[in-house]
Amino acid sequence: MKYISTRGGAPRLAFDDVLLTGLARDGGLYVPDSWPTFSPDDWRALRGLSYSELATRVMLPFVGGAIPEAEFADMVADAYRGFGHPAVAPLRQLGDGLWLMELFHGPTLAFKDMAMQVLGRLFDHVLTRRGERVTIVGATSGDTGSAAIEACRDRDAIECFILFPHGRVSEVQRRQMTTVDAPNIHCIALSGHFDDCQDAVKGMFNDMAFRDAHRLSAVNSINWARIMPQIAYYVAAAVALGAPDREIGFAVPTGNFGNIFAAYAARRMGLPIRRMIIGSNANDILTRTLDNGVMAMGTVVPTLSPSMDIQVSSNFERMLFELFDRDGAALAEAMAGFRATGQLALGAARWESLRALFDACRLDDSGTREAMGRWHRATGDSLDPHTAVGVEAAVRRWRDPAVPVVAMATAHPAKFPDAVVAATGMRPALPERMADLFERPERYTVLTNDLEAVQGHVATVLDGRRP
Ligand SMILES: *Cc1c(COP(=O)(O)O)cnc(C)c1O
Numbered sequence: 001m002k003y004i005s006t007r008g009g010a011p012r013l014a015f016d017d018v019l020l021t022g023l024a025r026d027g028g029l030y031v032p033d034s035w036p037t038f039s040p041d042d043w044r045a046l047r048g049l050s051y052s053e054l055a056t057r058v059m060l061p062f063v064g065g066a067i068p069e070a071e072f073a074d075m076v077a078d079a080y081r082g083f084g085h086p087a088v089a090p091l092r093q094l095g096d097g098l099w100l101m102e103l104f105h106g107p108t109l110a111f112k113d114m115a116m117q118v119l120g121r122l123f124d125h126v127l128t129r130r131g132e133r134v135t136i137v138g139a140t141s142g143d144t145g146s147a148a149i150e151a152c153r154d155r156d157a158i159e160c161f162i163l164f165p166h167g168r169v170s171e172v173q174r175r176q177m178t179t180v181d182a183p184n185i186h187c188i189a190l191s192g193h194f195d196d197c198q199d200a201v202k203g204m205f206n207d208m209a210f211r212d213a214h215r216l217s218a219v220n221s222i223n224w225a226r227i228m229p230q231i232a233y234y235v236a237a238a239v240a241l242g243a244p245d246r247e248i249g250f251a252v253p254t255g256n257f258g259n260i261f262a263a264y265a266a267r268r269m270g271l272p273i274r275r276m277i278i279g280s281n282a283n284d285i286l287t288r289t290l291d292n293g294v295m296a297m298g299t300v301v302p303t304l305s306p307s308m309d310i311q312v313s314s315n316f317e318r319m320l321f322e323l324f325d326r327d328g329a330a331l332a333e334a335m336a337g338f339r340a341t342g343q344l345a346l347g348a349a350r351w352e353s354l355r356a357l358f359d360a361c362r363l364d365d366s367g368t369r370e371a372m373g374r375w376h377r378a379t380g381d382s383l384d385p386h387t388a389v390g391v392e393a394a395v396r397r398w399r400d401p402a403v404p405v406v407a408m409a410t411a412h413p414a415k416f417p418d419a420v421v422a423a424t425g426m427r428p429a430l431p432e433r434m435a436d437l438f439e440r441p442e443r444y445t446v447l448t449n450d451l452e453a454v455q456g457h458v459a460t461v462l463d464g465r466r467p
Pocket residue numbers: 110111112143253254255256257258259260307308386410411
């Protein structure tokens with residue numbers, strides 16, 4: 001298996017090169033050059049496997065021989081070993097034909113762990129084999145930083161620096177980053193806003209001498225290896241509920257279209273998925289695209305579900321590539337137009353193809369709060385605000401009563417305690433294994449918002465780390 005860029009102007013690469021490259025050189029995103037397919041018997045053969053065995057089988061065609069099968073299987077097993085539930089991603093029934101898949105049992109209590117835990121091990125494996133090391137640098141407004149830190153901790157070939165805005169992330173979020181006791185993890189609290197952190201990271205990448213000297217790299221959301229492990233949980237849910245002998249639907253709270261694109265990939269592999277429902281918060285570029293046939297940039301407004309507060313859904317480009325019949329040159333032109341005007345009209349035929357596969361639903365903060373309160377009264381359990389957007393999208397948009405629909409629970413309620421308290425009056429408890437989070441010692445460096453100071457700090461730390 002080889003990978004091609006959605007804009008048609010970058011070299012075809014094997015899996016291990018795509019992993020280390022991330023964004024394609026032509027500005028596009030890498031996708032498989034063809035979709036591998038499973039037969040009905042292939043799906044049936046997954047019944048009864050452990051989560052990591054199933055995930056290994058689903059991912060192997062995408063790895064395409066770049067990593068030996070036994071080593072890959074070990075990495076995947078290791079990635080999910082530390083999860084707080086034996087099923088890794090358990091299914092729970094919420095109502096008639098309505099299910100919830102909990103993707104939040106990883107080390108940082110959000111679904112990004114499902115992919116990041118695999119990604120960190122893949123990075124380390126490929127780098128070690130090549131005799132290379134990298135320095136991961138990233139900015140976070142809260143969530144992605146801790147997932148990246150947990151993915152990189154104790155990996156020999158990786159040093160990891162995460163910048164967060166000093167005093168502007170929640171205490172749970174800060175402690176999930178700063179209490180990680182690993183020598184290769186370096187947290188920086190920058191005095192400033194999230195944008196200042198992002199600018200500092202961009203500044204480091206744009207300084208070519210610095211970038212090359214320290215081999216800077218990123219684990220960003222457009223990396224194909226962030227999508228690939230997510231395909232497995234759609235397969236696990238479908239097989240558990242009777243696929244391939246029964247159809248299934250999914251509802252996904254999404255911002256960047258990364259999570260739900262993995263459902264689309266599973267469908268292309270032959271999984272009988274009837275439809276997929278997009279749940280948007282007030283930053284509803286995806287719902288508007290579905291409703292109007294035009295992708296139009298908006299301005300970001302802060303919501304109760306901050307991990308979906310985006311202006312442009314970067315992973316939607318992978319879906320556009322399919323809607324453009326994989327014509328990279330045509331898509332490159334359309335994306336240039338989008339960058340210039342802030343709008344991309346799909347045209348009638350593509351819009352119709354999109355609507356045949358997806359439905360979408362927008363939920364603002366008051367709707368989210370109302371849904372959280374209602375589910376709490378009905379079940380006694382709390383949903384985090386992101387998950388509530390997905391569950392409510394399933395309730396409002398699912399139209400096939402005979403087909404079960406699974407809503408994806410993307411965060412543990414204890415990750416967003418203030419929103420949960422406001423909606424339900426109850427404070428969600430941290431899981432047992434993290435109950436001492438507030439007693440663990442923290443380790444981070446406070447720096448002024450000054451690129452030279454940040455670069456100086458990074459260089460000094462790296463000097464001390466390399467004999
Ligand atoms: C990142 C995140 C999302 C959105 O994921 P996409 O890949 O943009 O669809 C949803 N919920 C939570 C809790 C997240 O952390």
